[in-house]
Amino acid sequence: MKNFRAYFLLFIAVVALCSCDLAKNNKALISEAGKALVEELDQKDGEAGACDASAGSAEADDKLVMQTSPKGTPEQILERTGYVASYNKTTLLPNWVAWHLTAERTEGSAKRSGVDFAEDTEVPEPRATDWDYYNSGYDRGHMCPAADNKWSKKAMEESFLFTNMCPQNGNLNRGDWNEMEMACRKWAKKYGDLYIVCGPILYKGKHKTIGKNKVVVPEAFFKVVLRTGDDPQAIGFIYKNTSGNRPKDSYVNTVDEVERITGIDFFPSLPDDVEKKVEAECDLAYGNIMPIN
Numbered sequence: 001m002k003n004f005r006a007y008f009l010l011f012i013a014v015v016a017l018c019s020c021d022l023a024k025n026n027k028a029l030i031s032e033a034g035k036a037l038v039e040e041l042d043q044k045d046g047e048a049g050a051c052d053a054s055a056g057s058a059e060a061d062d063k064l065v066m067q068t069s070p071k072g073t074p075e076q077i078l079e080r081t082g083y084v085a086s087y088n089k090t091t092l093l094p095n096w097v098a099w100h101l102t103a104e105r106t107e108g109s110a111k112r113s114g115v116d117f118a119e120d121t122e123v124p125e126p127r128a129t130d131w132d133y134y135n136s137g138y139d140r141g142h143m144c145p146a147a148d149n150k151w152s153k154k155a156m157e158e159s160f161l162f163t164n165m166c167p168q169n170g171n172l173n174r175g176d177w178n179e180m181e182m183a184c185r186k187w188a189k190k191y192g193d194l195y196i197v198c199g200p201i202l203y204k205g206k207h208k209t210i211g212k213n214k215v216v217v218p219e220a221f222f223k224v225v226l227r228t229g230d231d232p233q234a235i236g237f238i239y240k241n242t243s244g245n246r247p248k249d250s251y252v253n254t255v256d257e258v259e260r261i262t263g264i265d266f267f268p269s270l271p272d273d274v275e276k277k278v279e280a281e282c283d284l285a286y287g288n289i290m291p292i293n
Contacts, residue, residue, distance in 0.1 A: 082155030132211025141168025171243030
């Protein structure tokens with residue numbers, strides 16, 4: 001009996017060591033690759049087969065969707081069906097919203113029609129309401145878009161909580177920002193597995209507010225996209241909260257630059273050497289960026 005127990009414990013130890021080694025080898029390495037990532041979208045549909053849409057365990061999902069906010073930032077973590085939000089009770093905005101988008105999650109029967117924007121009763125008052133946006137001149141801009149949540153009725157409904165919204169210029173919300181959302185879904189369908197983080201950018205100084213509850217109006221927005229798999233890559237985008245119709249390459253930044261501006265540490269569960277790779281320069285002069293048609 002003692003020998004059996006000893007062999008059993010030895011077997012468990014070997015399995016654990018092998019699992020750890022396998023996990024290390026499969027860690028996603030972020031490259032500079034803003035250019036490479038978007039250029040790959042120019043390839044014909046027959047090229048570069050898609051990854052397994054179900055790739056990634058729940059544990060890995062949780063680790064990659066969790067970001068590190070700047071020290072001292074008011075924060076309440078809200079775990080939803082389709083995303084995680086870091087909520088700021090001072091600005092009445094999310095600090096960031098992150099989610100795992102797979103090819104499977106780009107499809108579904110849940111519809112946004114009939115779903116109302118709603119107060120999030122899990123956060124303290126004062127909090128954003130529909131009346132704050134009424135006649136404000138700003139759209140109720142989704143951070144995690146409704147179209148990324150068609151796979152679940154509950155996820156769709158939760159995407160309309162005001163803790164997932166920011167006051168957003170209407171032209172931006174329905175134009176270039178929407179085009180980027182569609183591009184991300186195209187990426188997810190092609191590659192199978194994306195992690196997306198976005199949120200408001202508040203520059204130093206006094207901020208404009210809307211409504212009785214004084215919801216802060218961001219000066220800009222960021223979006224960071226991580227593609228996992230055998231050739232993982234990441235890219236960042238920054239959009240001013242203004243109208244305009246600009247080429248997509250005008251919004252491209254390295255993830256490191258987005259970190260510098262926002263103070264957020266993106267994908268901190270990745271190894272330190274991976275974060276160093278994020279600091280590569282990004283050439284903004286390239287063309288043929290991310291066609292979404």
